[in-house]
Amino acid sequence: MKPSFEKFQKRRLISSYFSVVLSIFLVLFLLGILGLFVINSKRLSDNFKEEIAMTVFFKNEANDSVISAFKTQLEAEKFVKSSVYVSKEEAAKNHKDIIGEDFMEFLGMNPLQNSFDIYLNSEYINPEGIRKIESTFRMNEMVSDVVYDKQLVTLVNDNIQKVSMWILIVCGIFGLIAVLLINSSMRLSIYSNRFIIKTMQMVGATKSFIRKPFIWRSIRLGILGSILAIAALAGVLYYLDTNYPDLEIMAEPVLVAAVLGGVLLVGILITWISTFFATTRFLNLRTDDLY
Structure with missing residues (x-):
């Protein structure tokens, strides 16, 4: 009976980790795609203008x-x-x-x-x-x-200003969604360990000692999700650069590298911050409130 329960717990833990990594990967991948679009949007609009x-x-x-x-x-x-x-x-x-x-x-x-x-x-x-x-x-x-074409010049400039404004709005929305989704995944992961957190606290462990393993685990999951997102983004870049060379998607490799590095940094920061506040919340709860 005991080995069966341990296997069940192990499978549930692996499933929890997988869902966290998957959510981090999907959110950061979409965020990275948006970042690549932003850094290339000006160049694409400039190329269109220069065709007039x-x-x-x-x-x-x-x-x-x-x-x-x-x-x-x-x-x-x-x-x-x-x-x-x-x-x-x-x-x-x-x-x-x-x-x-x-x-x-x-x-x-x-x-x-x-x-x-x-x-x-x-x-x-x-x-x-x-x-x-x-x-x-x-x-x-x-x-x-x-x-x-005077009308085309006016139309292009007006539309580029509108598109730029909407890009900024979409970037803000996606950034907020990324924070909320990853934060939600991390909170659920910590929630499943709330009794362990409270037990460690009851036997005298300090808050920083209790937080440390959870934060490091979350950071590792964030890094794994970020690496998967970066690999997927690299695949998209390779595909576009190979099949659509006119887009010149790799014309600014420094900015592309900055976006990929930003994906990794965001994955680490959000998981760290989310885990810190989630563990603090359960540390401050009374035992009765855990139920």
Whole structure:
């Protein structure tokens, strides 16, 4: 009978540890995913902004020296990330490939103009900044027009501000959920040992002596759950980096390492703090209240 009871107790203890580690793993994994999204969200939004092109068209009177001088100007400007020169012959060919017909056969001439497709650095892509750049280009007498999608620029900036605000709110909510769930798991684990805690206290053990083994056990469980979460996050990073290289998910390895390290630190801190307060609560209860 006794060995059977001991086996039952052992299985129940293992089951309790497993549920604690599993809850820590799931919460920290989701928290880590959110952290990785946060550190990559700005870069992803910047990449999207930098795909918006500003096209500068030149008058037909603009000769090669004017085009060359403008190209040199672009290379010196801080707000320019990259630029592509599109001659009117190349533009006509592109139109022909898209439309499927040679429109110059009907017109007898090429009405298109030489142009530059200019891609700006993300910090300059806002309504005010891009208007200043447009004004700078229009000061050139050989420039006939400057074209870009004004509505898209406004829409992108407004939406990025809204998304950033919601990301902060979601981060706060997830952080609170992480603390509450892990704290709940640790409290349940300590609750199952409440009689042991009270018995040790009744035979004269100090509070710090009683807390110590429970805190160390919780920290070990927190570390185990954190390591599992880090391993799962590393797997997700490897998968995304291998199958979706355009996302450049590992473009900032220091920040990625900081998130993974933060997952480990959070797992240790929350389990330690939760166990400390849970054991203190049962230490301060009267024996009758344990039931």
